[in-house]
Amino acid sequence: MKTCNFVLSGLGGQGILFMTKILAQTALNKGYNILGAETHGMAQRGGSVVSHLKIGDAGSSLIRAGAGDFLISMDAAEAYRFLPWVRPGGMVFVNGSNDRFPDERVTPFLAEHHITCFAMEAGKTALELGAPRSTNLAMVAFFSAFGQGPLEAEALRTTVEAASPDSVKQINLKIFDVCHDEGRKLC
Amino acid sequence: MKQAFLLGNGAMALGLLEAGCQVLTSYPGTPSSEILPETVRFSKAADLNTVIEWSVNEKVAFDNAFAAAISGKRAACCMKMVGLNVAADSFMSAAYIGNIGGFVVISCDDPGPHSSQTEQDSRFMARIAKVPVLDPASPQEARAMIKAAFDISEEFQVPVLVRPAIRICHARQNISYEELKSNLTPAVFTREPTRWASTPKFRFLQHKALNEKHVKIAEKFNTLVPYNRHTIQPEQTFALGIVVGGVPSAVVEDLFAEFNRDDIPMLKLGAPYPFPENLANQFMDACDRVLVIEETDTVIEYMLRDRHKTWGRLTGHVPMEGELVPEKILALVNQALSESGLPPLSTTDTATQAFALTASLDLPIRKPTLCPGCPHRASFYAIRKAVPKAIYPSDIGCYTLGSNLGGVDTVLDMGAGITMASGFWHAFQQDGKAKPIIATMGDSTFFHSGTTGLINAVYNDARFVLVILDNGITAMTGMQPAITQGARVDGRKGNAIALETIVKGCGVDYLQVVDPYDVDHTIAEIKKAHEWALSPEGGIAVIISRHPCVIGLRDQALPQIFEVEITDECDDCGLCHLRFECPAMVRNPDKKKTEINPVLCSGCGVCLNICPKNAVQTVS
Ligand code: SF4
Ligand code: SF4
Numbered sequence: 001m002k003t004c005n006f007v008l009s010g011l012g013g014q015g016i017l018f019m020t021k022i023l024a025q026t027a028l029n030k031g032y033n034i035l036g037a038e039t040h041g042m043a044q045r046g047g048s049v050v051s052h053l054k055i056g057d058a059g060s061s062l063i064r065a066g067a068g069d070f071l072i073s074m075d076a077a078e079a080y081r082f083l084p085w086v087r088p089g090g091m092v093f094v095n096g097s098n099d100r101f102p103d104e105r106v107t108p109f110l111a112e113h114h115i116t117c118f119a120m121e122a123g124k125t126a127l128e129l130g131a132p133r134s135t136n137l138a139m140v141a142f143f144s145a146f147g148q149g150p151l152e153a154e155a156l157r158t159t160v161e162a163a164s165p166d167s168v169k170q171i172n173l174k175i176f177d178v179c180h181d182e183g184r185k186l187c
Numbered sequence: 188m189k190q191a192f193l194l195g196n197g198a199m200a201l202g203l204l205e206a207g208c209q210v211l212t213s214y215p216g217t218p219s220s221e222i223l224p225e226t227v228r229f230s231k232a233a234d235l236n237t238v239i240e241w242s243v244n245e246k247v248a249f250d251n252a253f254a255a256a257i258s259g260k261r262a263a264c265c266m267k268m269v270g271l272n273v274a275a276d277s278f279m280s281a282a283y284i285g286n287i288g289g290f291v292v293i294s295c296d297d298p299g300p301h302s303s304q305t306e307q308d309s310r311f312m313a314r315i316a317k318v319p320v321l322d323p324a325s326p327q328e329a330r331a332m333i334k335a336a337f338d339i340s341e342e343f344q345v346p347v348l349v350r351p352a353i354r355i356c357h358a359r360q361n362i363s364y365e366e367l368k369s370n371l372t373p374a375v376f377t378r379e380p381t382r383w384a385s386t387p388k389f390r391f392l393q394h395k396a397l398n399e400k401h402v403k404i405a406e407k408f409n410t411l412v413p414y415n416r417h418t419i420q421p422e423q424t425f426a427l428g429i430v431v432g433g434v435p436s437a438v439v440e441d442l443f444a445e446f447n448r449d450d451i452p453m454l455k456l457g458a459p460y461p462f463p464e465n466l467a468n469q470f471m472d473a474c475d476r477v478l479v480i481e482e483t484d485t486v487i488e489y490m491l492r493d494r495h496k497t498w499g500r501l502t503g504h505v506p507m508e509g510e511l512v513p514e515k516i517l518a519l520v521n522q523a524l525s526e527s528g529l530p531p532l533s534t535t536d537t538a539t540q541a542f543a544l545t546a547s548l549d550l551p552i553r554k555p556t557l558c559p560g561c562p563h564r565a566s567f568y569a570i571r572k573a574v575p576k577a578i579y580p581s582d583i584g585c586y587t588l589g590s591n592l593g594g595v596d597t598v599l600d601m602g603a604g605i606t607m608a609s610g611f612w613h614a615f616q617q618d619g620k621a622k623p624i625i626a627t628m629g630d631s632t633f634f635h636s637g638t639t640g641l642i643n644a645v646y647n648d649a650r651f652v653l654v655i656l657d658n659g660i661t662a663m664t665g666m667q668p669a670i671t672q673g674a675r676v677d678g679r680k681g682n683a684i685a686l687e688t689i690v691k692g693c694g695v696d697y698l699q700v701v702d703p704y705d706v707d708h709t710i711a712e713i714k715k716a717h718e719w720a721l722s723p724e725g726g727i728a729v730i731i732s733r734h735p736c737v738i739g740l741r742d743q744a745l746p747q748i749f750e751v752e753i754t755d756e757c758d759d760c761g762l763c764h765l766r767f768e769c770p771a772m773v774r775n776p777d778k779k780k781t782e783i784n785p786v787l788c789s790g791c792g793v794c795l796n797i798c799p800k801n802a803v804q805t806v807s
């Protein structure tokens with residue numbers, strides 16, 4: 001079976017590993033094998049952080065540049081930095097403003113390789129709803145709206161619910177629903 | 188069979204306990220750090236009596252585990268690859284002496300490097316020491332190999348090295364595993380001075396015995412399926428074959444599967460040393476050419492003796508440095524295929540074009556920084572203020588990032604903050620110059636490798652200020668407990684050791700303790716210490732700059748939270764974000780002034796003392 005490949009990017013401290021865990025746990029719940037690669041150590045101190053996740057049967061953890069199905073990024077600059085990992089026909093989801101993303105310098109490349117991009121101000125939404133640190137799962141919710149890949153929105157939402165501590169569970173689910181609906185408007 | 192979703196380091200923890208490992212020791216270092224805490228977690232969950240310790244350094248860890256192994260128990264020690272350098276003396280000697288209970292050394296490599304000072308290949312260290320090596324391709328295989336390593340170690344009474352690379356350690360995979368246990372083998376020590384304390388005459392005999400073991404182990408490795416294997420049948424011939432070990436073997440297998448290529452034979456050497464000569468010869472004989480893809484150096488390539496057939500690093504087919512990421516492997520396999528007149532795996536390549544495009548975008552350079560509120564930032568700021576024209580030898584830990592504040596001039600290895608400081612002193616002194624030198628070192632590093640250098644510096648009358656950055660925790664590698672706090676990894680109480688006692692015990696007369704959050708006081712104390720060090724009756728002056736890590740010990744570190752703002756007095760001088768470089772202080776280019784990012788700000792309040800315009804104020 002071909003694997004479904006997620007590349008998740010952002011900055012140290014933005015919760016990329018938690019975002020990876022949500023996707024991975026959902027895949028596990030559905031009975032898939034998973035294999036991923038994480039950033040630890042020096043690079044986590046505010047540097048650029050990337051996490052790879054392969055859903056399905058794989059032997060090696062890194063996704064090859066040009067073989068990622070989905071890039072979900074917590075930051076526009078980190079989306080550009082990891083754009084080379086997206087395969088032709090792949091999709092990019094970015095925490096940022098739709099008017100500013102993508103940069104006109106990359107649009108010809110995106111068009112040539114049929115890569116589609118969707119941006120949403122997930123950070124702003126999460127802040128307004130009272131949990132700026134939940135921007136990561138806001139992005140998962142945004143992605144889930146597009147119905148792509150083997151992980152359905154409902155299954156992702158269930159994992160978010162189970163993985164959130166009680167103190168933020170309701171807020172997180174609210175953020176999930178709002179951002180999912182935001183995404184639906186763009187499909 | 189049970190299932191868990193784990194880091195490779197967690198998978199190896201399971202492997203250790205499935206094998207019944209009774210004693211595990213380690214010193215933390217990326218990418219190895221999580222193996223030991225994960226073993227604690229599983230050992231506790233299964234209610235085992237495994238003895239597990241964070242040791243003071245890797246050599247200490249090695250020796251402690253080795254003693255258990257020659258008492259008949261299954262023992263292991265784990266470390267990052269540069270840690271194996273620290274343990275090298277023991278490692279070399281232990282191979283000759285051998286063990287009774289299985290003894291496994293896990294040395295984690297960092298091709299890239301991502302979080303290390305070199306890209307060295309632990310398999311080479313094993314060759315020097317004449318220690319057998321297993322080189323896993325995936326977390327699941329690493330788990331299984333640890334059991335195999337114990338069995339081989341016990342069968343041949345020799346230490347076995349398992350070499351996982353960072354893509355094993357920090358891969359995350361669903362892992363199935365069996366029953367966890369700690370063997371019940373009692374410790375028995377039989378006196379045998381010719382073995383355990385042998386003189387050179389007996390060392391010669393031990394060396395001979397080791398060489399004989401190698402012949403037998405190599406024979407075993409010829410048929411050690413699934414770790415060593417190829418797919419070639421007798422009478423088959425091929426234009427090109429691929430020889431792989433470790434992580435690249437998984438990458439190559441995935442690539443062949445992805446592009447549906449079963450026409451290229453592969454020799455996997457997961458147990459490359461002692462070299463399985465027969466297996467390799469079968470493969471070499473059937474191929475006109477072989478391409479060797481291994482990390483990080485040329486271990487297999489050197490051992491394949493046919494120079495005319497072998498392509499790899501030595502022929503320029505594989506890059507000499509850097510991690511062999513999948514896109515690189517794809518490119519070099521394609522290149523070798525085309526040189527052999529075979530069709531490439533793929534013809535499309537969007538990545539190269541995309542990398543060029545990304546490079547043209549001038550993306551922000553994100554260098555790692557000290558956390559907002561990090562006590563080290565305050566210390567480095569004070570050091571730079573107190574003695575601006577000094578050499579700043581430093582060391583390995585979060586505080587290496589003090590380079591961003593101009594407070595770190597040299598980083599050689601663990602302990603060199605002190606040893607290089609004394610070296611600089613004497614080098615300048617020879618020319619009649621009293622060079623100002625302010626050295627820095629973290630508390631864990633000081634225990635790991637600082638004391639010998641400090642004793643040496645005092646003894647040989649060097650003059651400098653040593654600032655020990657005591658943040659109460661081993662932060663960089665994931666918040667392991669500090670010796671100064673006395674807590675052990677499994678939660679049991681240890682005996683805390685005060686830095687002050689050690690420093691004085693090393694013969695240092697001048698010692699002050701400061702809190703770096705009190706910036707002005709710290710600057711004054713460093714100045715005073717510096718003047719004393721260079722005075723005729725001076726010597727080594729030590730300042731312990733003590734404040735807890737804001738991440739690992741948040742509540743202790745921030746007893747009071749300051750809500751700060753930047754007033755209109757700010758004249759955009761840039762000092763706070765460029766020199767002091769707090770990530771929470773950001774320049775607003777439209778307003779031409781600095782602003783505080785409230786999401787990042789820890790509320791440490793240190794910035795209240797640093798602005799020349801006094802533009803940082805608490806929110807009233
Ligand atoms: S983890 Fe602690 S010691 Fe390390 S940079 Fe952050 S605050 Fe400083
Ligand atoms: S806040 Fe102070 S230090 Fe920072 S840029 Fe403004 S004037 Fe300079």
Ligand code: SF4
Pocket residue numbers: 559560749751769770771772783787788789790791792793794795
């Ligand atoms: S902005 Fe000031 S108070 Fe906030 S983390 Fe930085 S130095 Fe501390």
